[in-house]
Amino acid sequence: MAASDVAVGIIFLSQTVVGVLGNSFLLLHYLVLYFTGHRVKPTDLILKHLIVANLLTLLCKGVPQTIEAFSLEFSLSDIECKLLFYVHRVGRCMSIGSTCLLSIFQAITISPRDSSCSELKVKAPRYIGTSLCLSCILYMLINIIILMYMTRKWNNTTMTTLKDFGYCSSFHRDITTVTLFAALLLFPDAVCVGLMLWASSSMVLTLHRHKQRMQHIQKTISPRFSPESRATKTILLLVSTFVSFYTLSCISQVCLTVIYNPNLFLVNMAAIVSGCFPAVSPLLLMSRDASASRFCFSWIENRKSPVLMMNM
Template structure:
């Protein structure tokens, strides 16, 4: 195996090893919470949906790329490439927009009770299912080009193509590839700007709240309530997103503007790595900062020794 391919394989393997168990743990925690309490709060439902999208990103793209790199299986044929790139692009964009939805809802959650923003939060929670449906519909339609233009073999006669290592994306004209690239950048940048604005509002609120608490307690601050802890968690996720997807989109813009860059598998790997890194690291942020997830996983861990001890005692 060439050294470049080995390094690439290890990078994708690290994303798979971290991202798949992490997202599965978050999903299991919320499913247990749903089973025990028979309901999920809107913010919990958004995080659960986000973990599912991230699991698709890491599981479909990174896991299959790892298996292909180590010659374990051959799945990236024409049909395989169309399926993998379509699912990857759809779940990747869903991950972005769900992070924006989460930051927006959290921004509304810290508004004072009885205010106009609190009423908007209730309306937002009421139609959350419709929001999920619209996000799936819009992002699925925007990723449909992958079904038409993705192939598992290289076409030497094609002039407008992007090399993504084991797959190739060929467009009929330079205008079509630029339009598709601009659409992807816009799909990423718009929620990035909006969620950054929402995070700034959250940070301003947290700063004012901490100063108010310090004034009431004579200079000693408190740890904050559940809403404040959740707000800090969302700000951490948004910061992680902005950094990683900022690098991803910077490389993508360079790929579109430099002719030779479109045929570079190395640049394509860098883009996929940074965009998938968010899907792999975000569940770790959720597990550490979300008390519900942490509590459910701790209960699951402590229940196993109890069940094992009970089984042994009955033997």
């Protein structure tokens, strides 16, 4: 096994383990809050949806890529390849949709009372569940086309109609079909990114105006310590991280689509970039959410204490 393959395998393994553990801790934290009767914020439902989407993305991409990088023997059937890529794509799209909905909801929440969004503040929490369900159905329908393209890995190297992705393959299509296919998949993503940028700009402007007003009013508590301001800054950090990684992911995906026979390095780089946000986002959320951080460390301490008691 080449050193480069080992390095890529370690990257995939680290990314997958860190991402799965981080998202699992966060999901468990929100479930504990829900079942213990704690006050649940409207954004918690969106965050749980985002966490599940991140887990699907990491498991469906990180695990097989790690196995492939370490050159371990495994084979997937035609149906398994179709489902693996389909679930990964739906999870990735739902991650985009959840982040977009989170930014829009927070922009509405902190909007001034005299703004055009004032009436939506009361109505917005009612439509969160419906919006998530509709976006999930939409992405599931759009990505059905993935099932038509993906197939299992063929050992026959003379088959030039297949594009190799390591553990699975896809059928080549003419440039017109590929262009229509790419446009169909990228259009909802582009709309979501545009809405995220608009919502982020609105939140930054609202925070700036609020800070200017507070400079003229003598208060003992700085606005940066308010829950709304802290939550807004967390979402802005999450959105900016997402847009950065998503831009790199789009560039790599376009290269994979356009290039007739991409090399293994490009395939691995595209997979690594696509897994960055699902792996990093729970760390960003826990770093800004004190209760989630305390839950994570208390769980680790509770797991360690029986071992320590046995060694005493």
